[in-house]
Amino acid sequence: MTALARRTTRIASSPTMKVTAAVDRLRREGVQVWDFGAGEPDFPTPPAVSQAAHAAIDGDFTKYTPVGGTLELKRAIIARYKADYGVEYRENEVIACAGGKQALYNTALTLFDAGDEVITHAPGWPTLVEQVKLADAEPVVVRTRADDGFALTAQLFLDAITPRTKGIVLNSPCNPTGALMTEDALTALAKETSRRGIWLVIDLCYEQLIYDPSPHNLPAVIERHCKDLGVICGSASKAYAMTGWRSGWSLGPAAAIAAQHALQSHATSNVSSITQKATVEALTGSQEPVVQMLAEYRRRRDALHTWLTADARLTIVKPAGAFYLFADVSGVLAESGFVSSLAFADALLNEARVAVTPGEAFDAPGFIRLSYATSMDTLREGTARLLEFIARR
Ligand SMILES: Cc1ncc(COP(=O)(O)O)c(C=O)c1O
Structure with missing residues (x-):
């Protein structure tokens, strides 16, 4: 085949979208997944x-x-x-x-x-x-x-x-x-x-x-x-x-x-x-939907931060904006023998059915990103599964 443009060898496809694809694949197979991967609001578009x-x-x-x-x-x-x-x-x-x-x-x-x-x-x-x-x-x-x-x-x-x-x-x-x-x-x-x-x-x-x-x-x-x-x-x-x-x-x-x-x-x-x-x-139009969504994200951020920091091995800066928690899991990796946060995220998805985005996607190995643009029930159950997964190591 004639070679592709050199430009194509310099770029990588979006790693955050790979998590979405893995979650979609599991769901198509009928597997339930607790998804912290999504980089998008779970709310419907405002009716107006x-x-x-x-x-x-x-x-x-x-x-x-x-x-x-x-x-x-x-x-x-x-x-x-x-x-x-x-x-x-x-x-x-x-x-x-x-x-x-x-x-x-x-x-x-x-x-x-x-x-x-x-x-x-x-x-x-x-x-x-x-x-x-x-x-x-x-x-x-x-x-x-x-x-x-x-x-x-x-x-x-x-x-x-x-x-x-x-x-x-x-x-x-x-x-x-x-x-x-x-x-x-x-x-x-x-x-x-x-x-x-x-x-x-x-x-x-x-x-x-x-x-x-x-x-x-x-x-x-x-x-x-x-x-x-x-x-x-x-x-x-x-x-x-x-x-x-x-x-x-x-x-x-x-x-x-x-x-x-x-x-x-x-x-x-x-x-x-x-x-x-x-x-x-x-x-x-009215900006009220933005205000309401923000209030709900804030509730989720606070809850998720409290639940996750109960495990002293997770260090998490409380985010001031956006809808992600970026957790330092290097303490867990060191103790549990995972070679990278990528390997950790893969095992977490395969064993506990919890999807997170590994820090490697953001040029920050040793971290995982959890999106809280998802329901409180998913956050609660997913967090429990994540903490249990870590505790088992
Ligand atoms: C930091 C940042 N900038 C820009 C965008 C672009 O979003 P969109 O193209 O949907 O407006 C995203 C989407 O995830 C993002 O995370």
Whole structure:
């Protein structure tokens, strides 16, 4: 067979999706699984959002739209950020994409080139690194530490800057650690990236899922300190339980967003017209469903954290945002003879039918990620099985 493009040898398929595939396979075989793997809300999409989609179909709003989304949707995104953060974006500074993933992909491909270094962080969402590679640039991964709550400090990134650094891509709240970058830390970083002409990209896909009142107005920091070199990527997926609709966006300087329009015009064109109508409703309608889901996630986070930390061998930083617990299982591995957290997660699934994502998926061996975007019953029973599995070793 003629060889595939070299690009394909540099990227790995999404490891988080492998867990989903393994769970699906077991379930098809009729096996019950307690699933902590899912990276998506278990709640239904809010009814008003689904109704807007029904109305779009009934009204035959089913044709091509402008590549970057309808004016109505762009205005809804702009209005949401104005209401939530007080920032002002214009219509030519926003593009609607098929999920935060495409927003980030567009961003990577339009900002980074071969020979560029792009700094991102681990433990982190693997796609950010793979997208840098797809842009032919070189990822430089800095490490946050469990013993200071996986803090995303400015210094961590500043220390990794070289003359080849073209951009920094960071994710807050962070998947998988739940850590937040503080406004002060981003301010310190943004002042420096702006001075040095480095792009600052923030992945805010979990921005609505922050549990305790903590100042996290990162868009205002970008606006104040590096608007010409800052790109914000957001998503309807997690906040509005809309993962399957594929709805996200980028906000940034007009020239960068124009480049994203050009790229997207040859890749996927517009986001589904029906999804666009649903997203307008999600962004402009009542935000009460977000508040309710957040309250339920908070209850689950607190319960899961209490149950799991009953075993002293598990060390877990309580997450400030997103819906994952990132547990250090290195103590268990050392005592029980598992060679890695990957082997631990495999045995846990095969023997106890509990699905978790091994830390290897986030460039953080020795950890497992537990998603609490699942029912309290699943959390309770799954935790009992997990603790029993560990106790048996
Ligand atoms: C950190 C992070 N960013 C972005 C995304 C993209 O989500 P979507 O493409 O569904 O908006 C995800 C999805 O899991 C994520 O975890």
